[in-house]
Structures are given as structure tokens and as C-alpha cells.
Amino acid sequence: MWRYKEVLPVFEEQHIVSLGEGMTPILPLKRLRARYGLPHLYMKDESKNPTGSFKARGLSAAVSKAKELGVQTCIIPTAGNAGGALAAYCAAAGMQSIVVMPRHTPQVFKDECELYGAKLELVDGLISDCARKVAQLKETIDCFDISTMKEPYRLEGKKTMGYEIAEQFNWVLPDVILYPTGGGTGLIGMWKAFYELQQMGWIGERLPRMIAVQAENCQPIVQTWKGAQPHSKNYEGKPSLANGLAVPNPFAEDMILEVLHESKGMPMAVTDEDMLDAVREIAREEGLLVAPEGAALWKALLQLVESGAVHNTDTILMLNTGSGYKYLENIV
Numbered sequence: 001m002w003r004y005k006e007v008l009p010v011f012e013e014q015h016i017v018s019l020g021e022g023m024t025p026i027l028p029l030k031r032l033r034a035r036y037g038l039p040h041l042y043m044k045d046e047s048k049n050p051t052g053s054f055k056a057r058g059l060s061a062a063v064s065k066a067k068e069l070g071v072q073t074c075i076i077p078t079a080g081n082a083g084g085a086l087a088a089y090c091a092a093a094g095m096q097s098i099v100v101m102p103r104h105t106p107q108v109f110k111d112e113c114e115l116y117g118a119k120l121e122l123v124d125g126l127i128s129d130c131a132r133k134v135a136q137l138k139e140t141i142d143c144f145d146i147s148t149m150k151e152p153y154r155l156e157g158k159k160t161m162g163y164e165i166a167e168q169f170n171w172v173l174p175d176v177i178l179y180p181t182g183g184g185t186g187l188i189g190m191w192k193a194f195y196e197l198q199q200m201g202w203i204g205e206r207l208p209r210m211i212a213v214q215a216e217n218c219q220p221i222v223q224t225w226k227g228a229q230p231h232s233k234n235y236e237g238k239p240s241l242a243n244g245l246a247v248p249n250p251f252a253e254d255m256i257l258e259v260l261h262e263s264k265g266m267p268m269a270v271t272d273e274d275m276l277d278a279v280r281e282i283a284r285e286e287g288l289l290v291a292p293e294g295a296a297l298w299k300a301l302l303q304l305v306e307s308g309a310v311h312n313t314d315t316i317l318m319l320n321t322g323s324g325y326k327y328l329e330n331i332v
């Protein structure tokens with residue numbers, strides 16, 4: 001992703017901490033295309049990133065900038081993948097990391113953090129409870145908080161997905177982009193990238209409709225969008241098979257909603273059962289073992305096609321944000 005270093009926040013190249021993240025493949029889903037009559041269906045597979053998820057992008061940028069600023073210790077609340085990514089990039093940078101994670105998270109996420117040398121704190125509850133624990137720890141520990149959207153650098157790493165999508169589609173963006181949305185950094189980052197690309201004259205005026213997909217067990221954006229609540233600050237979610245979607249009080253809710261309104265998109269929620277079905281179908285049909293978060297997009301897309309909100313002539317891109325291998329204890 002550092003091919004785009006001129007639009008990233010690290011000033012001196014020697015501070016860049018990279019493990020080879022970025023430029024993940026965009027794959028034509030040929031068998032699903034044929035079966036469902038969707039001739040322009042693609043998936044960008046972020047599981048090919050270091051530590052197996054898109055979180056590598058944001059943490060590469062954030063840890064690089066923290067190193068440039070002289071930070072020694074970073075701390076993060078996580079549902080799973082962001083913790084592993086922080087631990088890996090801090091290890092590569094020679095920095096200390098503290099990862100605060102829900103106790104019910106699959107064991108592999110805990111193991112990778114400890115293997116990378118992170119100090120792991122387990123909390124009963126969801127990522128919102130982990131965030132409260134981080135706030136307590138920060139009172140006694142000198143550390144840089146890399147919580148979602150509470151610092152500006154993870155967003156900059158995530159926006160490189162937007163740059164890559166434009167480059168890989170030869171500077172003509174898809175009609176529809178589906179994205180699994182918990183904290184929303186990737187959704188907001190891509191939208192930021194598209195505006196930057198427009199300002200530089202690299203793409204035209206037409207931008208994709210952005211579809212934010214959440215878990216039925218934890219759907220704060222959907223509920224706010226529907227008018228069921230004024231905002232998600234008091235929303236209470238439940239755990240989901242898709243750990244990354246179990247974010248009951250997204251800090252960047254207003255920005256997520258702004259992207260959906262500006263793009264003429266919408267949020268949707270998918271059940272854990274449907275995610276499991278989709279994991280199995282994508283694996284069986286395409287040979288891709290995607291995370292439940294990525295699988296949720298497929299079921300959401302089928303609903304959109306059935307309702308007429310997405311047409312079979314549209315160019316459709318789904319972003320699989322992580323590897324299904326990390327979830328095997330929960331999905332087999």
C-alpha cells in the first residue's frame with residue numbers, strides 16, 4: 001500500500017513499518033456469476049494481507065506514524081483482527097503493544113497477539129467494554145491509543161483500499177460496493193479516497209453506491225438509519241459470529257451515515273445463520289474461505305437484487321475483510 005506514500009501521513013520513509021500489506025486481488029466470482037445471473041460480480045480479498053485481514057492497512061499506517069512521533073507503547077481495544085495486526089506491526093517496529101479483547105473471541109486471535117509479544121487483556125463483553133478498559137489503563141500507562149477513529153492514521157491506511165479499487169478497475173469505479181461495517185473506518189476511508197482521486201482528476205464524477213452490512217445481532221447503524229433511535233450511543237448489541245461486526249456504539253456513526261447518504265447507499269443486517277450459509281457457499285463454489293463478515297455481504301447482495309435495489313447489469317464489488325481460517329472453531 002506504500003506505493004501511495006505521497007498521500008499517506010508518514011513524512012520520512014525510514015519510519016514506514018510494512019509487512020507487505022496492500023494491493024490485494026480483485027477476483028471475478030465466476031461460478032456465482034453464472035448461477036445467479038450477475039455477470040459483473042467481483043470480490044476484493046483482503047484476507048491476503050499480513051495477519052489475514054484488512055486491519056493490516058490501518059495498523060501499518062498508525063504504527064508507522066507512532067514510530068515517527070517517538071511513541072514507545074500502543075494500546076487498542078479490538079474484536080479480534082485489529083489486535084493481531086497492532087501486535088504484529090509493533091513487533092516489527094520494536095514497540096510494545098497492549099491489546100484489550102473480549103474473552104469470547106476465538107482462541108487463535110488471542111494466540112497471535114501473545115506470539116507477537118503483546119500484553120493481552122481479556123474483558124467480559126463486547127468491544128465497547130474493551131474501550132472502557134482501555135480508558136482505565138491509559139490513566140496509569142504512558143501509551144498511544146489507536147482506538148477506531150480516535151486517531152487519524154488508521155483511516156489513512158484504510159483509504160488505500162479505495163485507491164487500489166480505482167487502479168484495479170482502470171479508474172472507473174464499480175456501481176455498487178458492499179462493505180462489512182462495524183467501526184466503519186474502511187467505509188469512510190474508501191469514500192475519502194474517492195474524493196481525493198476526484199480532486200486529482202484521476203476518476204470522473206460518478207461514485208459507487210456504498211452498502212454497509214451489519215450483523216442482525218448488532219446493527220446500530222441500521223437502527224439509526226430506520227429512525228428506531230436518534231443515535232447508537234445507548235444501543236445494546238449482542239455477540240456475533242462475525243466478531244468485527246459486534247460494535248454496538250460506533251464512534252464514527254455520523255460519518256458512516258454521511259457516506260451512505262452521499263452515495264445513495266444504505267445499511268443492511270444479516271443473521272449469523274445466513275453468514276454461515278454464505279461462508280459455506282462461497283467456499284464450495286469459489287474456493288475462497290472468507291470471514292463471516294465478508295460472507296454477510298453475499299446474503300445482503302442477494303436481498304438487494306431480489307428487491308430490485310441492485311441490477312444484474314451493475315458492476316458489483318464485495319470486500320472480504322478477513323480470512324475464514326481464523327474463525328474455524330466457530331464455523332465448522
